Amino acid sequence: MNAKKxxxxxxxxxxxxxxxxxxxxxxxxxxxxxxxxxxxYNYFASKNECLMAILEFVKxxxxxxxxxxxxxxxxxxxxxxxxxxxxxxxINRKHSxxxxxxxxxxxxxxxxxxxxxxxxIEELKWLSTRITEVxxxxxxxxSLDHAVMLLGMVHHLMHVWKLGTSKEIASEExxxxxLNRLKPIIEEQMQSKEVFxxxxxxxxxxxxSVTDSTEMKKKVLVKLERLDKKVGKMERIDQKKSDYIKxxxxxxxxxxxxxxxxxxxxxxLSHVFEQSDYEHEVNQLSKMVWQLMEQIEA
Amino acid sequence: MNAKKxxxxxxxxxxxxxxxxxxxxxxxxxxxxxxxxxxxYNYFASKNECLMAILEFVKxxxxxxxxxxxxxxxxxxxxxxxxxxxxxxxINRKHSxxxxxxxxxxxxxxxxxxxxxxxxIEELKWLSTRITEVxxxxxxxxSLDHAVMLLGMVHHLMHVWKLGTSKEIASEExxxxxLNRLKPIIEEQMQSKEVFxxxxxxxxxxxxSVTDSTEMKKKVLVKLERLDKKVGKMERIDQKKSDYIKxxxxxxxxxxxxxxxxxxxxxxLSHVFEQSDYEHEVNQLSKMVWQLMEQIEA
DNA sequence: GCTATTTTTAGACTATCGGTATAAAATACT
DNA sequence: AGTATTTTATACCGATAGTCTAAAAATAGC
Numbered sequence: 001m002n003a004k005k006x007x008x009x010x011x012x013x014x015x016x017x018x019x020x021x022x023x024x025x026x027x028x029x030x031x032x033x034x035x036x037x038x039x040x041y042n043y044f045a046s047k048n049e050c051l052m053a054i055l056e057f058v059k060x061x062x063x064x065x066x067x068x069x070x071x072x073x074x075x076x077x078x079x080x081x082x083x084x085x086x087x088x089x090x091i092n093r094k095h096s097x098x099x100x101x102x103x104x105x106x107x108x109x110x111x112x113x114x115x116x117x118x119x120x121i122e123e124l125k126w127l128s129t130r131i132t133e134v135x136x137x138x139x140x141x142x143s144l145d146h147a148v149m150l151l152g153m154v155h156h157l158m159h160v161w162k163l164g165t166s167k168e169i170a171s172e173e174x175x176x177x178x179l180n181r182l183k184p185i186i187e188e189q190m191q192s193k194e195v196f197x198x199x200x201x202x203x204x205x206x207x208x209s210v211t212d213s214t215e216m217k218k219k220v221l222v223k224l225e226r227l228d229k230k231v232g233k234m235e236r237i238d239q240k241k242s243d244y245i246k247x248x249x250x251x252x253x254x255x256x257x258x259x260x261x262x263x264x265x266x267x268x269l270s271h272v273f274e275q276s277d278y279e280h281e282v283n284q285l286s287k288m289v290w291q292l293m294e295q296i297e298a
Numbered sequence: 299m300n301a302k303k304x305x306x307x308x309x310x311x312x313x314x315x316x317x318x319x320x321x322x323x324x325x326x327x328x329x330x331x332x333x334x335x336x337x338x339y340n341y342f343a344s345k346n347e348c349l350m351a352i353l354e355f356v357k358x359x360x361x362x363x364x365x366x367x368x369x370x371x372x373x374x375x376x377x378x379x380x381x382x383x384x385x386x387x388x389i390n391r392k393h394s395x396x397x398x399x400x401x402x403x404x405x406x407x408x409x410x411x412x413x414x415x416x417x418x419i420e421e422l423k424w425l426s427t428r429i430t431e432v433x434x435x436x437x438x439x440x441s442l443d444h445a446v447m448l449l450g451m452v453h454h455l456m457h458v459w460k461l462g463t464s465k466e467i468a469s470e471e472x473x474x475x476x477l478n479r480l481k482p483i484i485e486e487q488m489q490s491k492e493v494f495x496x497x498x499x500x501x502x503x504x505x506x507s508v509t510d511s512t513e514m515k516k517k518v519l520v521k522l523e524r525l526d527k528k529v530g531k532m533e534r535i536d537q538k539k540s541d542y543i544k545x546x547x548x549x550x551x552x553x554x555x556x557x558x559x560x561x562x563x564x565x566x567l568s569h570v571f572e573q574s575d576y577e578h579e580v581n582q583l584s585k586m587v588w589q590l591m592e593q594i595e596a
Numbered sequence: 597g598c599t600a601t602t603t604t605t606a607g608a609c610t611a612t613c614g615g616t617a618t619a620a621a622a623t624a625c626t
Numbered sequence: 627a628g629t630a631t632t633t634t635a636t637a638c639c640g641a642t643a644g645t646c647t648a649a650a651a652a653t654a655g656c
Contacts, residue, residue, distance in 0.1 A: 004603085026643065036605040041644075121461060148458045149451045149479060156450025157494060163419060164499045177494050181447060184486035185479045196455060196475050201462045302632085324614060334634040335615085345614070 005043045005053075008033050013054050021051060045226055048112045059119055062088050075133040082179060084130070085154070086171040088123065093171070110219070121202050124148060128199070135186055142189045144197040146182055153178040216292045217252060223285050224249050244269045252289070259293050266290075303341045303351075306331050311352050319349060343524055346410045357417055360386050373431040380477060382428070383452070384469035386421065391469070408517070419500050422446060426497070433484055440487045442495040444480055451476040514590045515550060521583050522547050542567045546587070557591050564588075 011033035015024040026047055030037055044050040066084045073080045128147035132140040139146065157174050189195070228245045244265050251257050251265075266286045273282040309331035313322040324345055328335055342348040364382045371378045426445035430438040437444065455472050487493070526543045542563050549555050549563075564584045571580040 025641080027641095036607090037644085038606085038646090039604055042603075045644095047643075117461060124458065148454050149476070152450040152452075152454025153447045154450075156446050156453070160422065160446045160495065160499075163415060164495075164501055174494075177492065178447070180490070180492060181483045181487070184482035188482035189479070192478070194475065194478060196472075197458065197462075201458075203462055323612080325612095334636090336617090336635085337633055339615075340632075343615095 002043070004035070004039065008035065008040060008043060009050070009053055009057065012050050013057075016051070016054065052112055052115050055115060055119065058091055062091050076135075078134055078179070081130055081134050082172050082175045085127070085175050089154070089158070089171040089175070124151070125202060127151065135183075136190075139186050139190055141199065142186070142195055144199050144201055145189065145195060146186060148197065149185065150178055150182050153181060216288070216295065220252060220285065220288050220292060221249060223288070224252075227282070227285065241269070241272055244272070248289070252292075257293070257296070262289060262293065300341070302333075302337065306333065306338060306341060307348070307351055307355065310348050311355075314349070314352065350410055350413050353413060353417065356389055360389050374433075376432055376477070379428055379432050380470050380473045383425070383473050387452070387456070387469040387473070422449070423500060425449065433481075434488075437484050437488055439497065440484070440493055442497050442499055443487065443493060444484060446495065447483065448476055448480050451479060514586070518550060518583065518586050518590060519547060521586070522550075525580070525583065539567070539570055542570070550587070550590075555591070555594070560587055560591065 008029065012024070012029045015028055015032055018024075019028075026037070026040065029047075029050070030040060033040075040050075044053065065087050069083050069087070070080055124144065124147050127150065128143040131146050131150070132143045154175055157178060158169075158171070161169055161174070224245055228242065228249075247265055248262065248269070251262060266289060270282055270286055306327065310322070310327045313326055313330055316322075317326075324335070324338065327345075327348070328338060331338075338348075342351065363385050367381050367385070368378055422442065422445050425448065426441040429444050429448070430441045452473055455476060456467075456469070459467055459472070522543055526540065526547075545563055546560065546567070549560060564587060568580055568584055
């Protein structure tokens, strides 16, 4: 990642932790990072996009630590599970990110909402497989239920704890308590066979909230426009990228976009953006176009 | 309640449901209600205060319905409990209030935060006594734990449901499922005797976050100022109210405020504001002064 | 080391928002 | 009818997110 970008992210990160997202103005970030406004908007299209970069960074960090924790331990080690869950909680607490997580739900930024949603989905998927690993494997049919309930309990216990005191409590303590409560649930549910979520409940789609294909197309075009702008600005003249993007824009606006062409160009686009700062963005774009085409053809 | 005030509240309410709190501007409310800006600020000191009025209104509505539901039924009727919990959930869902509930946590409006906190506390207290009523009375030592975990499960189950589909689900279904999961927890916890929250865990204080008495005093004075302004504007000349407020302002700024005088005047103030629109506000003020005096004397 | 290119800067600018202020018009009270 | 109160329209303020530009600074390629 570009050094300047990292510098901005770090500054914003510090401020978000210190004062919270909503109460941190762009100007604050500029002052903290010691940069000009133009520089900021050179790297992020908005404050939200900056937050998204931070969230992604933080998630990576957490995933890494979780891996390290598991290293050399048996998969069914309960203490490891507790510690792993605690990592995310501690990071979230340290970074005051739970607040952000919820505060954005009233924002209209679809990208940010999607990011949060997807991170949440991934967390649940991870936890539900971990639960099958730690507990009796036969509970796998209910493991998503268990993951959801466990997280719900943990978060709410923590929340209520904060209602009553400003003292800190070790996340592990909360998690262990909730986990102990989960155990009888697991036993009971395997008896009663009552199930709430099938294990394939969680979607992997990028943005299921948009079902209208014209809306979707508009969003894709906006994304392309943004990407084009960035490419025009940032890269040493790379006509190819620009050409690809232009083509996609034209083709998408045609009455019957040719799927095979889109597919091909998207592949190429992903390829030329590999390992760049925009890899993620391009991948997302690609998925969105796919989804769009499916809708149009249906 | 004043008709005009109700008119504004209704308009704002509709808009908050439709577009969410953050995305509804004051101007939107003015247009929807067909009033001028001045009128709005005649009744509410801020957008947040308007939201607070709505939240209080909605809570009342819910409490009422819960009472009606319980009427004539036995206290240990499980179905009644489920329906009662569902009421608040449905209202929250209908009013998109969960979003608000969380979104405000990043705001710096202490009043609003306090209101939400207090409503949350009340909900938990209510639920924990209801749980002892419905289930074995011997579980009362753990009933707060159970209330917290039940709500945590319910909310998270609902949240994850929405991640996977846009289909509606009956709140009762979610609640019943979570309640069935709670049962083995209750049994197990009475065995293991592991407890997380003592039943006196929840505070009743108005704003425990402010521990600094000078900060507190400042807040009280601001509140008095606001109240004074309103009184000056709204009521037909009522010198008494104004006098009381002025006195409180002076006395509080004295080096050693005389507790007995404050007490007396606060009583009178509560009395003259009884059944007015500001009853709640005055009561809160009163509690804050009490808390303040305790701190000062300690 | 020089030049061409890119990045960064400072700051002016727009539009929106929450909130204040005020004078005139409408309404209510007596 | 005359006075007090509420409501309106509108101008205004300061803060904010975001755009744009022209010039300075940094950096790359040769």
